[in-house]
Amino acid sequence: MAEPDAHRRRRAQGALETRVLGALHEAGGAVTAGWVRDHLAAGLAYTTVMTVLGRLLAKNAVTRRREGRSFVWLPAADEAGLAALKMRRVLDGEQDRHAVLASFITALPEGDERLLRELLESGDG
Numbered sequence: 335m336a337e338p339d340a341h342r343r344r345r346a347q348g349a350l351e352t353r354v355l356g357a358l359h360e361a362g363g364a365v366t367a368g369w370v371r372d373h374l375a376a377g378l379a380y381t382t383v384m385t386v387l388g389r390l391l392a393k394n395a396v397t398r399r400r401e402g403r404s405f406v407w408l409p410a411a412d413e414a415g416l417a418a419l420k421m422r423r424v425l426d427g428e429q430d431r432h433a434v435l436a437s438f439i440t441a442l443p444e445g446d447e448r449l450l451r452e453l454l455e456s457g458d459g
Contacts, residue, residue: 348424349423351386351389351390351395351419351423352423353374354370354374354386354390355409355416355419356416357370358370358407358408358409359409359413359416360373364399364406364408366404367380367383367387367405370383370387387407395409395419396408396410
């Protein structure tokens with residue numbers, strides 16, 4: 335079983351990743367890590383922002399390209415993709431994925447449940 339502190343740390347990292355992605359979406363174009371740090375106004379170190387961007391790059395959640403001597407960053411997905419990433423973060427933070435997914439599905443309104451089933455059957459989900 336994971337230590338409680340490790341579980342909290344993963345959740346905090348996931349929350350920071352979500353905030354960084356949100357900032358990238360708000361930017362409306364390619365921005366530097368310094369811009370992200372300043373936009374979040376959370377007193378984060380530049381190295382912390384770079385670490386988070388590196389993790390997001392490894393997860394294919396962001397892209398980067400070199401401009402001059404540094405990189406500029408863009409979200410790899412639209413708002414729907416960001417929402418899906420948030421949902422995955424929550425799911426990844428739970429120990430019993432089966433129970434979480436079962437509870438999620440049974441709590442869906444009928445129309446959403448039907449849509450989910452259609453997406454799964456069509457292979458688009």
